[in-house]
Amino acid sequence: MKLILTLSTMATALVFSAAVLAHGAVTPQSIDTSTLPTLGEEWVDTNPYRELGGEVKVEIIRVGESAYAQNCARCHGLQAISGGIAPDLRELVADFDGDEWYIERVVNGAVRNGAVYMPKMNEHLNQEALWAVRSYVESLTANE
Numbered sequence: 001m002k003l004i005l006t007l008s009t010m011a012t013a014l015v016f017s018a019a020v021l022a023h024g025a026v027t028p029q030s031i032d033t034s035t036l037p038t039l040g041e042e043w044v045d046t047n048p049y050r051e052l053g054g055e056v057k058v059e060i061i062r063v064g065e066s067a068y069a070q071n072c073a074r075c076h077g078l079q080a081i082s083g084g085i086a087p088d089l090r091e092l093v094a095d096f097d098g099d100e101w102y103i104e105r106v107v108n109g110a111v112r113n114g115a116v117y118m119p120k121m122n123e124h125l126n127q128e129a130l131w132a133v134r135s136y137v138e139s140l141t142a143n144e
């Protein structure tokens, strides 16, 4: 009897953790940015990948799409189409002011009254990955 109880408790715990994972309560994933132009530690103040084109841009957008899907989509929506939980990132204008606000959010997250609405993303993602994400979202806007 005791054994059966233990087993069913374990099964419940497993189902529960699977459910938590499905809802996206996961640690942000690091992203391999070795194929992207390096930017260093110091944050630049505007998207350094915006004006690039050609194959390197294709690679930036590929990495950005993957980083977005793993780290942002659960709140900001699949393919950056917001489901209403968090702002639609496609609406953040691709200019200096938009970049300034982007940096503010990915570096500091969004915390109000002790509640974390958005975690600090640059604890897990470097600036290359985060500008690649921005470039990916901009590429979606451009294709609309």
Ligand code: HEC
Pocket: 067, 068, 071, 072, 073, 074, 075, 076, 085, 086, 087, 088, 089, 092, 101, 102, 105, 106, 110, 117, 118, 119, 121, 125, 133
């Ligand atoms: C846990 C949910 C969550 C995750 C994960 C998340 N965000 Fe957010 N994000 C939010 C919420 C909620 C807001 C709105 C914050 C507020 O209420 O001030 C926000 C706001 C932002 C803003 C400001 C948008 C605006 O129009 O004001 C940017 C930029 C942003 N997030 C980028 C990102 C990026 C890039 C990622 C992935 C690397 C990411 N977020 C991951 C929840 C999240």
